[in-house]
Amino acid sequence: MVQRTRSTVLLIDEHPIFRAGISHVLQASGDFEVVAETGCGAEGVELAQRCAPDFVLLEFGAKRVSGLDTLRRLKALGLGALLIIVSGSNAEDELALVLRHGADGYLLKNMPPEAFLAKLRSAVKGVVVLPDGLTQGLVRALTEDRTGPLPARVALTSREWQVLAMIAEGMCNKLIARELNISNGTVGVHVKHVLQKLNMRSRLKAAAWAHRNGITRERPWQTGKRAVSSESIAT
Numbered sequence: 001m002v003q004r005t006r007s008t009v010l011l012i013d014e015h016p017i018f019r020a021g022i023s024h025v026l027q028a029s030g031d032f033e034v035v036a037e038t039g040c041g042a043e044g045v046e047l048a049q050r051c052a053p054d055f056v057l058l059e060f061g062a063k064r065v066s067g068l069d070t071l072r073r074l075k076a077l078g079l080g081a082l083l084i085i086v087s088g089s090n091a092e093d094e095l096a097l098v099l100r101h102g103a104d105g106y107l108l109k110n111m112p113p114e115a116f117l118a119k120l121r122s123a124v125k126g127v128v129v130l131p132d133g134l135t136q137g138l139v140r141a142l143t144e145d146r147t148g149p150l151p152a153r154v155a156l157t158s159r160e161w162q163v164l165a166m167i168a169e170g171m172c173n174k175l176i177a178r179e180l181n182i183s184n185g186t187v188g189v190h191v192k193h194v195l196q197k198l199n200m201r202s203r204l205k206a207a208a209w210a211h212r213n214g215i216t217r218e219r220p221w222q223t224g225k226r227a228v229s230s231e232s233i234a235t
Contacts, residue, residue, distance in 0.1 A: 006030070007124055010051055011037035012044035012070065013059040013086065018109065022057065022086075025113045031121060041070035048074055053081050055120070060087040060098060068101060075102040080174050080184050082123055095130070100202045104172050105129035126175030156197055163190040165217045167203050168210035 009032050011019050019037050026032040032055070036047045048056055056074060060067035067085065074083055084105040085098045095106050105123055107116060108131050119129040156164065166176045173187040180187070191203060200206050 006033040007054040007120075008033050008035045008051070009055045009057060010035060010044065010047055010053040010081070011057050012039075012041060012047075013037075013057070014039040015059070018059075022116075025117065026120075029117050031117070031124075041066045041073075044070060045073050045077070048079055048081060049077065052079060055082050055084060055123070057084050057086050058103075060085045060089075060094065068098065071098060071101055071103060078184070078188070082172060082174070084120070084123060084129065099128075107131060126169075126171040128172070154197060156194060160190055160194050160197070161215070162217065163187065164194050164206060164210050165215050167191065167194070168207045168215060169217075 009026055011023060011034060013019050013022075016039065019039070023034045023037065026034055035051050035053055038044050038047055044056070044058070058067055058070060058074070060071075067087075071083060071085070074081070082104040083102065084107060085103045086107050086109055087094065088109045098106055105119065105128055107119055107129060111119075111131065119131075123129045162180070163176060166179065171179070173184050173191065177184045177187045195201065195203065195206060198206055198209065200209070
């Protein structure tokens with residue numbers, strides 16, 4: 001019998017009882033293996049470098065963890081781990097804030113265990129995971145985000161249109177790299193250029209824009225050689 005590969009998880013949460021409970025749920029699922037845990041954000045960053053987990057489940061808003069600061073530090077390391085915020089709050093502004101800073105998902109601590117596991121399994125496939133009831137809140141929060149106007153002409157390369165379409169599908173950099181057979185670093189460069197050219201700060205804002213304009217992998221704006229006028233694209 002072929003042994004099923006488990007996704008490795010690092011837990012960063014200042015509450016030992018929560019860590020013990022979620023660790024039990026993850027281990028019992030057969031799909032996840034907790035390789036390390038801590039109640040301190042700084043130690044969590046060190047453990048992430050040492051263990052190279054597939055997932056980091058990161059508490060938001062705790063004093064010893066300092067979720068936003070820890071998220072920024074983990075993101076800056078470029079480890080390739082999926083960074084999932086776990087919070088006791090369902091505040092829309094908090095949700096938008098962590099997603100704009102690079103989180104790959106946002107889940108609530110009071111979710112039923114099976115629903116929590118289902119979301120993590122979706123994250124493995126490259127989906128940005130959110131609690132079902134917060135989806136509309138996210139849309140409102142992103143709609144209210146103040147980004148600058150689109151440039152007069154959107155001049156993405158063919159590869160950048162392709163990457164944008166995959167971002168719109170909710171795919172993380174790691175999965176995009178696998179699909180395109182390129183490195184995570186190269187994907188990161190493409191994403192950076194896409195956001196710069198669209199004059200947007202958030203990949204989720206870019207994804208929403210792509211959805212509104214019908215950009216998909218089957219129907220990208222085929223234009224490696226010419227620029228597309230933003231006047232011809234609904235904003």
